[in-house]
Amino acid sequence: MKVELETEEKILDAARIIFQKRGFEGARMQEIADEAGINKSMLHYYYRNKDNLFMEVFQAGIKKIFPQLFAIMNKDIPLKDKVWEIVEFYHTMFKENSHLPMFVIHEMNQHPERFREFIQKVGITFPEKFALQIKQEVQDGNIIPISPQQFLINIVSMCMMPMIARTMVMTVFQFDESQYESFMDEREELIPDMIFKGVSFFKGV
Amino acid sequence: MKVELETEEKILDAARIIFQKRGFEGARMQEIADEAGINKSMLHYYYRNKDNLFMEVFQAGIKKIFPQLFAIMNKDIPLKDKVWEIVEFYHTMFKENSHLPMFVIHEMNQHPERFREFIQKVGITFPEKFALQIKQEVQDGNIIPISPQQFLINIVSMCMMPMIARTMVMTVFQFDESQYESFMDEREELIPDMIFKGVSFFKGV
DNA sequence: GTCTATATAACGATAGAC
DNA sequence: GTCTATCGTTATATAGAC
Numbered sequence: 061m062k063v064e065l066e067t068e069e070k071i072l073d074a075a076r077i078i079f080q081k082r083g084f085e086g087a088r089m090q091e092i093a094d095e096a097g098i099n100k101s102m103l104h105y106y107y108r109n110k111d112n113l114f115m116e117v118f119q120a121g122i123k124k125i126f127p128q129l130f131a132i133m134n135k136d137i138p139l140k141d142k143v144w145e146i147v148e149f150y151h152t153m154f155k156e157n158s159h160l161p162m163f164v165i166h167e168m169n170q171h172p173e174r175f176r177e178f179i180q181k182v183g184i185t186f187p188e189k190f191a192l193q194i195k196q197e198v199q200d201g202n203i204i205p206i207s208p209q210q211f212l213i214n215i216v217s218m219c220m221m222p223m224i225a226r227t228m229v230m231t232v233f234q235f236d237e238s239q240y241e242s243f244m245d246e247r248e249e250l251i252p253d254m255i256f257k258g259v260s261f262f263k264g265v
Numbered sequence: 266m267k268v269e270l271e272t273e274e275k276i277l278d279a280a281r282i283i284f285q286k287r288g289f290e291g292a293r294m295q296e297i298a299d300e301a302g303i304n305k306s307m308l309h310y311y312y313r314n315k316d317n318l319f320m321e322v323f324q325a326g327i328k329k330i331f332p333q334l335f336a337i338m339n340k341d342i343p344l345k346d347k348v349w350e351i352v353e354f355y356h357t358m359f360k361e362n363s364h365l366p367m368f369v370i371h372e373m374n375q376h377p378e379r380f381r382e383f384i385q386k387v388g389i390t391f392p393e394k395f396a397l398q399i400k401q402e403v404q405d406g407n408i409i410p411i412s413p414q415q416f417l418i419n420i421v422s423m424c425m426m427p428m429i430a431r432t433m434v435m436t437v438f439q440f441d442e443s444q445y446e447s448f449m450d451e452r453e454e455l456i457p458d459m460i461f462k463g464v465s466f467f468k469g470v
Numbered sequence: 471g472t473c474t475a476t477a478t479a480a481c482g483a484t485a486g487a488c
Numbered sequence: 489g490t491c492t493a494t495c496g497t498t499a500t501a502t503a504g505a506c
Contacts, residue, residue, distance in 0.1 A: 108483090162374060
């Protein structure tokens, strides 16, 4: 039925918003219902309990990030272009979904075993072609000896950390909303440059 | 009394462990009592309610990080040595307090207004001497034009992100405990090098 | 100060009418 | 499918004996 799908979808949207903002423990079924503009009982009618609803949201979160990220990482393009794309991906993705990175990481830390199983089942494994590309660049003497894992974490760290620690950044630096946005826009240009000079053979300042 | 202080301290230690691991919403007063090896009523006797106890832990967390970090940042030493010290500080600090960074950042995001006030009251403001030092290095042409804020966030990001996303790093890279530790040890060497080459005038790979 | 017992409130979940 | 009313549980918090 048309109405059926609409309600189910409204619930999922609302759940996504509330769970991502508050986390599993902080989220209230009532608040999700309010956000969806429906009755609390409907949540149980469609998803039986809080756990199920949460898992839908969590899995959707994972699937929103990793396939796209890994697709970029496995592209057949020069490393330099790739880094630019990854940085751009993070900055556009999380402008629209500002709570998503913190949500995924926080909930993973709360239930490591539970999600380790899930992530491996969905086939989230380190992108093969990216690993080979880095190794090749190292072998060709284009970049310093660095593992693909370290290379990736450098990029991800530079992009995600100031998103996750948004409140702290704004507080300590006394930024308002627009100053924070400028700061992040500036980073989008800065990061690829930092990353590449960081893995070059150039010595010292 | 001797016993009095002992109990109060035991509660605070237990609260620190549980709150940092589970967050405010996930923490249970009973679990804190169990961790402390005392009766649940004692928590209320000494700290009246969950909120008070939490704030003690949160404030202790803030005070454990910022004063030390900012002290290093304001030292009268060359920028290069300073970066090394900051990186070392993060890696030693959070080897002992692995949940502390996620805890502080997560709780700040949950109650921005509440903690913004607190942080400004304690006098957590961007270190003046560090800012001047960066500006001087830029002016002297030693490093590229970069704001002190961006410079700091680069370091902090590279250090903290893989600590905060520990479970995710271990899962995606399929690391066990000892592999993760090696990975982090390796970063401690890698990061200062990355940071400095990143702000150099060297062009391209 | 420390314990047991209990009050009180919040939340997830269900029953049943429509 | 959707609502109201309510159950059962769990969590914070308090009362009162010792």
